[in-house]
Amino acid sequence: MNPTSLFTVALGLQAPWGVADVAFDRPAGRIDFQVAFTPGARFACPHCGAEHQPVHDTQEREWRHLNFFQFEAYIHAKVPRVRCEACAKTTQIAVPWARANSGFTQLMEALIVTLCQAMPIRQVAQLLGVGDMRLGRTLDYYGLCYVLCGQGVRSLWFPGDPGPASPPRWQRGSMLGAGGLRVDKAWMSQATVGTSRGQLAWVSGC
Ligand SMILES: [Zn+2]
Numbered sequence: 001m002n003p004t005s006l007f008t009v010a011l012g013l014q015a016p017w018g019v020a021d022v023a024f025d026r027p028a029g030r031i032d033f034q035v036a037f038t039p040g041a042r043f044a045c046p047h048c049g050a051e052h053q054p055v056h057d058t059q060e061r062e063w064r065h066l067n068f069f070q071f072e073a074y075i076h077a078k079v080p081r082v083r084c085e086a087c088a089k090t091t092q093i094a095v096p097w098a099r100a101n102s103g104f105t106q107l108m109e110a111l112i113v114t115l116c117q118a119m120p121i122r123q124v125a126q127l128l129g130v131g132d133m134r135l136g137r138t139l140d141y142y143g144l145c146y147v148l149c150g151q152g153v154r155s156l157w158f159p160g161d162p163g164p165a166s167p168p169r170w171q172r173g174s175m176l177g178a179g180g181l182r183v184d185k186a187w188m189s190q191a192t193v194g195t196s197r198g199q200l201a202w203v204s205g206c
Pocket residue numbers: 045046047048049050084085086087088089
């Protein structure tokens with residue numbers, strides 16, 4: 001099995017998608033996979049579902065994937081738009097490894113959501129080498145409630161989860177700290193009392 005076939009299997013890709021090229025940059029600490037569809041492949045129209053529509057054009061995209069050991073991994077692909085013969089619309093297809101409008105693969109998003117429930121968001125951002133605002137957009141999509149701020153607070157819950165018995169205590173003027181905390185209206189007012197608005201960098205959910 002050659003490296004591209006090996007990585008096609010490792011990434012869980014299926015026809016017509018496969019790894020066409022692998023670039024390993026050791027000094028930069030990254031591995032880049034060029035993923036491509038078989039030339040001449042046809043795709044279902046995302047708009048009306050008509051099968052076997054021809055590719056109209058492609059758009060180059062990049063997604064951050066799970067690290068391969070200490071190396072950051074990226075998937076690159078030319079994502080096709082199909083021009084549908086049934087509904088006459090031109091629409092970009094969904095790739096099997098990522099949801100629309102995400103710069104992360106689905107596996108990477110699963111890791112982010114898991115880590116952010118156990119660690120401060122800023123720590124996760126440092127660990128993965130990803131900006132915390134980008135992490136926040138993923139948490140937004142999955143409906144997680146959190147506050148992104150200076151340093152320290154680390155809890156994060158899904159809406160509807162009970163959360164801790166009592167909310168964390170803050171003193172006026174203290175730093176709230178990095179990470180997520182559950183935000184409902186009562187907690188939000190405490191957070192606002194406990195710190196300056198400037199430290200509450202980003203509030204989401206609930
Ligand atoms: Zn169509």
